[in-house]
Amino acid sequence: MSDIILETRGLTKRYGGVHALTDANFVLRKGEHIAVVGDNGAGKSTFVRQITAVEQRSAGQVFFDGQEVNFTGPLEARESGIETVFQNLALADDLDVPSNLYLGREIIKFPLGPFSILDRKAMRERTLRALEATAVKIPNVDNTIRNMSGGQRQCVAIARAAAFASKLIIMDEPTAALGVQETAQVENIIRGLKDRGVPLILISHNLRQVFDLMDRIVVFRRGRIVASLHKDETDGNDIVSYITGVKGGSDASYA
Numbered sequence: 310m311s312d313i314i315l316e317t318r319g320l321t322k323r324y325g326g327v328h329a330l331t332d333a334n335f336v337l338r339k340g341e342h343i344a345v346v347g348d349n350g351a352g353k354s355t356f357v358r359q360i361t362a363v364e365q366r367s368a369g370q371v372f373f374d375g376q377e378v379n380f381t382g383p384l385e386a387r388e389s390g391i392e393t394v395f396q397n398l399a400l401a402d403d404l405d406v407p408s409n410l411y412l413g414r415e416i417i418k419f420p421l422g423p424f425s426i427l428d429r430k431a432m433r434e435r436t437l438r439a440l441e442a443t444a445v446k447i448p449n450v451d452n453t454i455r456n457m458s459g460g461q462r463q464c465v466a467i468a469r470a471a472a473f474a475s476k477l478i479i480m481d482e483p484t485a486a487l488g489v490q491e492t493a494q495v496e497n498i499i500r501g502l503k504d505r506g507v508p509l510i511l512i513s514h515n516l517r518q519v520f521d522l523m524d525r526i527v528v529f530r531r532g533r534i535v536a537s538l539h540k541d542e543t544d545g546n547d548i549v550s551y552i553t554g555v556k557g558g559s560d561a562s563y564a
């Protein structure tokens with residue numbers, strides 16, 4: 310059996326005349342943690358948006374867990390086992406932490422047609438367990454998201470992804486807006502995912518973080534993958550030279 314969990318072949322996205330992503334060939338193996346790096350506008354977010362079908366790709370194929378997939382949208386990707394944490398978080402501001410964790414997959418106590426009664430106690434208890442298991446510290450889970458700091462919100466989103474992640478997690482700059490302590494917390498969650506064998510794609514501008522936490526580094530430049538390197542065969546200067554174009558021709562494409 311193949312140990313590949315995700316593969317893209319020739320993945321391409323154009324926005325009108327903008328070639329945001331061109332012919333991306335990418336392989337992620339089971340348990341592997343891959344960093345996606347590149348300058349602003351290099352195509353990193355576009356790449357992950359095509360995988361989870363936030364928008365429809367212009368060309369190319371996506372294979373997930375052994376079969377070709379054509380997700381109709383992010384919900385279908387999530388139902389297939391891909392959890393994502395994006396920069397603009399999909400949290401419901403007026404709901405508390407358990408309701409956000411279970412948004413779209415609520416635990417039902419009594420199914421009464423459209424008026425099902427939710428099992429709030431079970432959702433709260435499982436939320437506390439999930440936060441504990443993922444090492445996320447939220448002072449009061451009964452707070453609505455609106456009353457939380459940016460860092461706490463980000464932690465809720467990551468806890469949600471980590472708690473339900475079955476096959477793959479994608480994080481798009483999860484620590485960009487966080488303070489030192491919150492960043493450390495998120496990095497602990499990532500380590501926990503590695504221990505649990507959950508594969509991860511992490512978009513990050515933070516090379517220290519990338520070298521500390523990831524197995525492999527994939528560099529995007531001007532919409533193309535220009536390098537895919539195991540962290541032991543490269544270093545920060547090398548990666549920067551791929552990011553800036555000192556190394557790696559503009560027409561390179563690696564798997």
Ligand SMILES: Nc1ncnc2c1ncn2[C@@H]1O[C@H](COP(=O)(O)OP(=O)(O)OP(=O)(O)O)[C@@H](O)[C@H]1O
Nearest residue numbers: 324327328329347348349350351352353354355356
């Ligand atoms: N919805 C869109 N419509 C038009 N152009 C877009 C759209 N989304 C992205 N682009 C363009 O596609 C290119 C790649 O953008 P993308 O957001 O994927 O880069 P990125 O590597 O994620 O950058 P950053 O690190 O700044 O988040 C850029 O030139 C961007 O302006």
